[in-house]
Amino acid sequence: MATLSKAEAKKIIDKVLSYSKADEASVGLGGNRTGNIRYARNSVTTSGETNNLSLAITSVFGKKSGTATINEFDDASLEKTVRRAEEIAQLAPENPEYVPMLGPQKYLEPKSYVEATAKIDPDYRAQAALDSLDPCRKKNLVAAGYLEDSAGFSAIGNSRGLFGYNPSTSVDFSITVRTADGLGSGYAIRDVNDVTKLSTKNATEIAMQKALASVNARALEPGKYTVILEPAAAVDLLENMMRNFDSRSADEGRSFLSKKGGETRLGEKLFDERVNIYSDPMNLEIPGSPYGGGGGRFGGGGSDGRPQTKMSWIENGAVKNMYASRYWSQTKGVADIPPPSGFIMAGGTESLAEMIKNTEKGILVTRFWYIRAVDPQTLLYTGLTRDGTFYIENGVIKYPVKNFRFNESPVIMLNNLEAMGVPQRIGGNLIPPLKIRDFTFSSLSDAV
Amino acid sequence: MQLSGLTAGAAMLPFGLVMGREVDAAQLLEPAADAAAKKKMADIALNAARSKGATYTDVRIGRYLQQFLFTREMKVQNVTNAESYGIGVRVIANGTWGFSATSDVTPDGIAKCAETAVAIAKANSKIQTEPVILAAQKGVGEVAWKTPLTKNAFEIPVKEKIDLLMKVNGAAMQNGAGFVTSNLFFVNEQKYFASTDGSYIDQDIHRIWPTFTVTAIDKAAGKFKTRDAISSPMGMGYEYLDGLASEKIPGPNGLVGYRNSYDMVEDATNAAKQAKEKIGAKSVTAGKYDLVLDPNHLGLTIHESVGHPLELDRVLGYEANYAGTSFATLDKWKAGDFNYGSKEVTIVADRLQPHTLGKVGYDDEGVPSKEWNLIKDGVLVNYQAIRDQVHIIGEKESQGCCYADSWDSVQFQRMPNVSLKAGTEKRSVMDMIKGVDKGIYIIGRGSYSIDQQRYNFQFGGQLFYEIKNGEIVGMLDDVAYQSNTQEFWNSCAQRCDQDDYRTFGSFFDGKGQPSQVSAVSHGSATTRFNGVNVINTGRKI
DSSP: OOOOOHHHHHHHHHHHHHTOOSSEEEEEEEEEEEEEEEEETTEEEEEEEEEEEEEEEEEEETTEEEEEEESOOSHHHHHHHHHHHHHHHHHSOOOTTOOOOOOOOOOOOOOOOOHHHHTOOHHHHHHHHHHHHHHHHHTTEEEEEEEEEEEEEEEEEETTSOEEEEEEEEEEEEEEEEETTSSOEEEEEEEESSGGGOOHHHHHHHHHHHHHHTTTOBOOOOEEEEEEEOHHHHHHHHHHHHTTOBHHHHHTTOSTTBOGGGOBOTTOBOSOTTOOEEEOTTOSSSOOOSBTTSSOTTTOSSOOOOBOOOEEEEETTEEOOOBOOHHHHHHHOOOOOOOOSSOEEOOOSBOHHHHHHTOSEEEEEEEEEEEEEEETTTTEEEEEEEEEEEEEETTEEEEEBOOEEEEEOHHHHTTSEEEEBOOEEETTEEEOOEEEEEEEEEEEOOOO | OBSOOOOGGGOSOOTTOOOSEEOOGGGGGSOOOOHHHHHHHHHHHHHHHHHTTOSEEEEEEEEEEEEEEEEETTEEEEEEEEEEEEEEEEEEETTEEEEEEESOOSHHHHHHHHHHHHHHHHHHHTTOSSOOOOOOOOOOEEEEEEOOOSSOGGGSOHHHHHHHHHHHHHHHHHTTOSEEEEEEEEEEEEEEEEETTTEEEEEEEEEEEEEEEEEEEETTTTEEEEEEOOOOOBSOOGGGGGOOGGGEEEOGGGOEEESSSOOHHHHHHHHHHHHHHHHTOEEOOOEEEEEEEOHHHHHHHHIIIIITTTBHHHHHTTTTTTTOOOSSOHHHHHHSOOBOSOTTOOEEEESOSTTOTTOOSBOTTSOBOOEEEEEETTEEOOOBOOTTTGGGGTOSSOOSOEEOSSTTSOOEEOOOEEEEOOBSSOOOHHHHHHTOSEEEEEESOOOEEEOTTSOEEEEOOSEEEEEETTEEEEEEESEEEEEEHHHHHHTEEEEOBGGGOEEEEEEEEEETTTTEEEEEEEEEOOEEEEEEEEEEOOOOO
């Protein structure tokens, strides 16, 4: 049983804390059931399912901390693990940046758990794969896809009385469809909390259309182009930018948010005034985590227990807030804000089709690939277009074009904003399709 | 694809790379079950699978140990010790693969796991379109292999390691660094493999990666520059950190290359000075340059533009939805005259080179390590393959490229060492630079990106030196080169000799869904490429 109820989780955490002899102790308890199915060359290649329930206890003496983990839950094992964490803590070097644990917190209750997703079984996965494989086989197209589902919970507690519980479910699906001659390739990606909102067939049909439409791509000269970035393309650059919203790096002078003379760009208008980016754990489309750093896309593992709340990061083009560790917040007096578990970029009302219709000349980008930082000072990134790149003229898609390498900074990109469409969920974020002028493509790629 | 290029902004371990449960360091030294006990466990699985109808079974009993240390400036951020233990069973039933894994290593738990693997194989066989053709592998009986090492890193006290990192960080700070992060990664795989071929293979594999990032800051100008370590991850013990003078290769401008022994304090000292110098370095003028590429840089270019495109599973389309496919299609190989590179280019795959990350006795499907050519005198001649693929390229035996990153991951094709042969004519780096009129000498792994079929790439580096009329005239900044794989390798003009040969390594190379990591080395001597397109990456925001 990988998912425990709130009461069951609290009972275990309380018991573990009752064994503690340390100055402070915190417990993280998590469990999930994950399953996957993978296919390529129109045939299933691997599939599996794992159940996992584990508990980590961190014991602290002064500024020395130690962590031990266990996946057995009898009293003797739990107590042994507490003693082990205490032994590790006593032997650990002192951490001068240690901050005492938080007391009780009030947490929001995002609706991130959906029973239908928790009930996914191998039959569902096989059917989901077949729904995707069948249409491709019939059209002599070649499918490669991956579906991964997860249902579980996380719970946190500490010796100062803090307790939090968050059940969640998720499904991630991606599909690449290629033409049999290898001259066309299309892609679609979906992520949901509620599996009833996922149709692998519909997603596959989009990838099929793109595969067929991308055959015989023409070469355009590299240069600066107006582009429409679908959400799957825009999200990569935006996520990279949001990962750099850390106060400490900015204060230390090693961030794009640092500026001459040692100050930061907090409050500075750095983007087009229509740019608004915020996070909201209660958003129904992308329900987030109630507490910070709980394994979210920005926080890594573990949680310091800070509550997640609605938070504005960029408001009317100005840097509104940066996140900070509790240590940095207390040391420097900067705002005590955890990194978000996902973010929302406010968009417009146009659909992608309307955005294409309103474009005189431009390039439609399905997704980017192999994005890497080139210069952290300017947030310059490089990467390539992939799986469906098309030339738009007078409001219609004219023909497929060869893939480009880009060298561009999201900061420059968000200053060259032309239009935004209706935001869509992508990778736990809500991102609109973005129309950007003067996007820098620096060379051509022969890759399909 | 590289999962981790730990930089100043990413001092903590990328989420998900620590496997298993956290334990204390002493526990990592506790002996695992002995080979006789593991043979008994393996036989339970082999018999259970056979009785359920498997026609082939292999079993991997794995104990995977990791110790990672993270520091910044004079502070210890984190010390992680992790242990993971369990058993993975892979079977063929009805011509289809099935895999199951469990941490329940009781006889019942093992038998159940094997039965589940068979059940999955049978279930998947209903939608299977390509029955498995497994290349024969003669059983090797009961054998053992161990990474040759003189100092087991897990036996070195954590305090000694922290003291070293503090010395490294202190050296960087004293020499002008504003910030420094340093890390030590140690991995020990205690793997027992058994199969119905009659192999019982006990292996003890060690890997090490010391690394750091030094940041120099000019707050008044609002500028910062970093310089990463030019160490290499190795298939060695703690002796890699001895810093032996005999393994240092002196280069121009006070640069030092490290072969099989690394002086981390010396490198941090140089890094701090060089990071400061980078702040005032001249911004490159875009254009064509002859590139002189140090082995610690060229290794990643080999990895991305030769290693990955010649993975047979990519060529066939098994990675189409994630890492991508390959331009190096079977028809190019069959033609027998595909000019991957110039005549200077002979690239070998192996799992035999001493001290490398790819060096093992046997792969994760019981195949002994070997060496073979991928590119011979510029011509594409072979791929990297495993037992269920080699029939496609007309081979009778697997090349031994199968690997799983854990007992609970299914093994699949992973890259062996892929290395460029050194030149046979006597030539030092200084000799090579003397012959260059307009060029750039590049050292270290920087920004890197390549398309999903491995045609178009862009690489940066850690250090760039401008060469004019045979001499280094100063440091450059904002440098990246863009090329096409075939064009680039055909511009290969000259190689230094074996005295300059060193390995570069990738410790966290990602592939597959769900993603698995592997570690791989790439050897080369300093090599010259003519007329490569260099871009300027400087921007203003």
